[in-house]
Amino acid sequence: MMKILYGMYPIDQGEIFLNGEKVDLSKYNTHSAIKHGIGMVHQEFMLVKEMTVLENIILGVEPTKRNSKMALDFTAARKKINHYIENYQMNVHLDRKVLNISVGEMQRVEIIKALYRGADVLILDEPTAVLTPQEADKLFEILDIMRKDGVTIVFISHKLKEVMAISDRISVMRGGKYVATVHKSDTTIPELAKMMVGREVFLDGKRSMVEVGEPVLQVKNVYVPSERELSKNRDISFMVRAGEVLGVAGIDGNGQSELGEAIAGLRPVEKGEIILGDKVISNKAPHYVRDCGLAHIPEDRNDRGLNKEHTVTYNLVAAEIGDAPFSKYSIISEKEMRKVSEERIERFDIRPRDPRNLAMGFSGGNAQKIVVARELGAPGKKLLLAAQPTRGVDIGSIEGIRRLIDKAKREGLGVLLISADIDEILALSDRIIVMYEGRISGEVVNDEYLTDEKLGMLMLGGEADAKS
């Protein structure tokens, strides 16, 4: 919906009022949204990675030298930007290329970008999904100063704690429809959750306690290359046992994705060894790794998790399509595929239930359930590698997917859960390792002594005070 407001999607019907005036919607696009003073910080940052922070901020509204319409005036730009930096105490390096700065800094760049365009309505789409608790607190402070300066802030989040912390008024949407708007003082978190899902939700459901078994995954002194310096894995060692969930926490971009890809066979390992069951899987083809017993929910559902142009049926059996009973002598049996996919749709509650639908049309939650169903529906799995399993997923499906992960653990799989969402890590993990700048900065047991602050410290590279 916010993309409509920002002019990225066309409007079919309706009206928009800004500062009491009706906006002409016939020619409404991003350009006119900016002119009207709307600024947006997208969930996926809209930055040109190969360019510097400075270039990114001025892009589209570049100042030019006097007497010239063409020549860029970087000095004037710098002056104007420094004003915002000082005003809101936002720390950014103007001359660094975007690919070399942290995620938190990228977000600050996006905010400055919006302000630089004269935004007095600032839309933030899930801004804290990629931040540590400390960074999030800092963001809230910045937003608070802005609010006092008279900036209108639209804060989109599915984290109810944050919504309650920062908002004056809260609007709830469900399935593309407006539900209600309430004042913060008149509502509570459980009440909001109920409005969002239409029923009671129990996100903090207790994780099950299972007796742990033999190690299923052993990672020994592994080095993994990466395009970004801070994402290179260096000397990573840990193990996951059957019947336990090991959470990998950390701010996005500290090497978690690379670690996951290395385990799945999607990225080379330069040094060290990864062992699944009793087989070495480092530097092996992804297909071999899967045959060794890996179930993999990839981080990017749209690129790697699903073939969007294929039907649900194909997506559900894609990993096993070369094996009996789905194909014999290289000939595919539609009947068998249909039978199994219908069974999986039922078991994993994928809606709508028609297996002939294209994967393209599914909502984030149900699309992710197709991935989960394919990975956990197949027999013979030893390890579930779940990377950001609930990113961009509605709150009802989050609950369902977390339950499925917990169930996999009860069934004796080892689970490696990579997530930037601390609440998710805390809800599911038995043990937690934290990655910072490509190394493991600490390992903790998830018990009552573990606090958000302590995890946050580790995510920022600090030492854990004491092993709990």
Place this chain on the structure above:
Amino acid sequence: MLANWSEILEKIFSYTLIHDGFVATVPIFYACMCAVISRQANIVNIAAEGIIMFGAFFGFAASYFTGSWICGVLAGMLIGVLVSWFMGKAYLNYKVNIFVVGLSVNMIAASGTRFLLNAIFGANGNFVSDKVQAIAKVNLGFLNKSPVLSSLFSGYAVTDLFIIPLVIAVWYMLYKTVWGLRLRSVGLNPMASMTAGIDVRKKQMQALLLSGACAGIGGAHLSLGYSCFFIEGMSGGKGFMGMAAMQFGNANPLAAGVGCVFFGMSQSVASRIAPWGIPNQFVSMFPYVATTLVLAITVIIQRMKRRREESALVGKKA
């Protein structure tokens, strides 16, 4: 025998090679600027070859009918812009694959100019005429006393010399102006550019038109400045060499220029080897072999560099 060899080398690598090499470089340079500008907007434009053919023919024809080389060059430029406009329409509005568009332009150019040559001039394959005015040459008379200086600095066609400000202008536009910053952002991350309020399609169209103009001038230069006749297939792979140079220089006009100079030089060295008993086929092969080698080496070096940059084993924190 030894004396003979040094004599040959001396003949090949004399000071006149610089003049010849520069002249051979210029057409590749025009093609290269075409490739560079498109590439910066993230369009892989393989049509430089075809646009050069069109530019060569229409430039030649315009000079024939008007008796003015300036009209010829303008005609070449115009046809380049026109062809690019068609390509842009097909690619940006109707979402035709850019390779298919480029390939069809190249094929139409090869056969179409041959057909037009026959239809308009009644000639088969090649055409020479007194009515055609060649591009003026800049002769610096005061240098005539010294053959070396006069060879180095005198006797170039206007379009030969024009390439120098053109390359600098392209570089300045891309890296120092608002237009260039936006164009590069469109090429690097179209989504980000769109949210910054930039009309991505319009920018890409502008890039295509500009690159078409470059290749078009290059074509007119080929038939009016580099030589003064039209012959079918006279682009002779220069468009692709320009693309290769672009790749070599990573779409930076100055770095790509180094690649152009290399190709031009290798061409003129090859043509000088010809009289020394080396089969003609090998001589004409030389620039292409050189192109392939340079590209292969570039790719290998780039890959090694990337591997090293991405490696977790090296670096300050290893």
